[in-house]
Amino acid sequence: MIDGFAEPKGATPLDPDEIEGLRFRHVTTRAQLDQLEQANIEEGLLWLARRRKADILTEQFMKQLHRRLFGHVWRWAGTFRLTEKNIGVDPVQISIQLKMLLDDAAYWVEHQTFAPVEAALRFHHRLVWVHPFPNGNGRHARVAADTFLTERFGHAPIDWAGGHDLQRTSIRRNAYIAALRAADAGNYDPLLDFATASTPHRG
Numbered sequence: 001m002i003d004g005f006a007e008p009k010g011a012t013p014l015d016p017d018e019i020e021g022l023r024f025r026h027v028t029t030r031a032q033l034d035q036l037e038q039a040n041i042e043e044g045l046l047w048l049a050r051r052r053k054a055d056i057l058t059e060q061f062m063k064q065l066h067r068r069l070f071g072h073v074w075r076w077a078g079t080f081r082l083t084e085k086n087i088g089v090d091p092v093q094i095s096i097q098l099k100m101l102l103d104d105a106a107y108w109v110e111h112q113t114f115a116p117v118e119a120a121l122r123f124h125h126r127l128v129w130v131h132p133f134p135n136g137n138g139r140h141a142r143v144a145a146d147t148f149l150t151e152r153f154g155h156a157p158i159d160w161a162g163g164h165d166l167q168r169t170s171i172r173r174n175a176y177i178a179a180l181r182a183a184d185a186g187n188y189d190p191l192l193d194f195a196t197a198s199t200p201h202r203g
C-alpha cells in the first residue's frame with residue numbers, strides 16, 4: 001500500500017484487519033482500488049437487475065447486496081463491521097438498528113408516510129448512519145435506496161452523481177456529505193434539494 005488508500009472527505013478509513021481482507025495483493029493506490037471496486041459494482045448491478053425479485057427490506061438482502069457489490073474485492077463483503085468508525089452505531093448495535101430501519105421503511109411504504117423520493121432518502125440516510133459494513137456503505141446504501149424506490153414505489157432511481165463522480169471530492173460530493181450531516185441533525189431538506197435538483201419529483 002503506497003498512498004494508504006487516501007480517502008475523500010466523508011469516507012471511513014479502513015483499519016489494518018480490514019485491509020487484510022483485500023483479495024488483490026498487487027493493489028497499492030486508491031485509484032486502482034476504485035477501479036476494482038467499480039468493476040465489481042457493475043457486476044453486482046447486473047445481478048441486482050436479473051435476480052428473482054424478493055423482499056429487499058431484510059437483513060439477508062442487505063448483506064447479499066453488499067456481497068454482490070464488493071465480494072470480488074473484499075473478503076469481508078456482506079458481513080457486518082466489527083470495529084468502531086467515526087460514523088455509525090456501535091458494532092454490537094448494527095443488527096438491531098438495521099432491523100428497526102427495515103421495519104420503519106416497510107411501514108413508510110404501507111402507510112405512504114412520505115413521498116417516494118423522501119422515503120428513499122430517509123432510508124439511505126438511516127442506512128449510512130447505521131454504517132453496517134467496514135467500507136462501501138455509501139455506495140451500497142445508494143443502490144439500496146434506489147432499489148427501494150424502484151421496487152417498492154415503481155419510481156425512477158435518484159441521480160446521485162448528477163454528472164459527477166460521487167466517490168471523488170467534488171462540489172457534488174461536498175453537497176452530498178453536507179446534506180447527510182444536516183440529516184444527522186434531523187433536517188432532511190438539504191438532502192431533498194440535493195436529490196430533486198436532478199431527479200424528477202413524481203412523489
Ligand SMILES: Nc1ncnc2c1ncn2[C@@H]1O[C@H](COP(=O)(O)OP(=O)(O)O)[C@@H](O)[C@H]1O
Nearest residue numbers: 010011012128129135136137138139180181184
Ligand atoms: N455525517 C454523515 N452522516 C451520515 N452518513 C455519512 C456522513 N458522512 C459520510 N456518510 C456516508 O458514509 C459514506 C462513506 O462510508 P464508506 O463506508 O467509506 O462508503 P463508500 O466506501 O461507499 O464511500 C459516504 O458516502 C456517505 O454516504
Ligand SMILES: [Mg+2]
Nearest residue numbers: 011012135136
Ligand atoms: Mg469508503
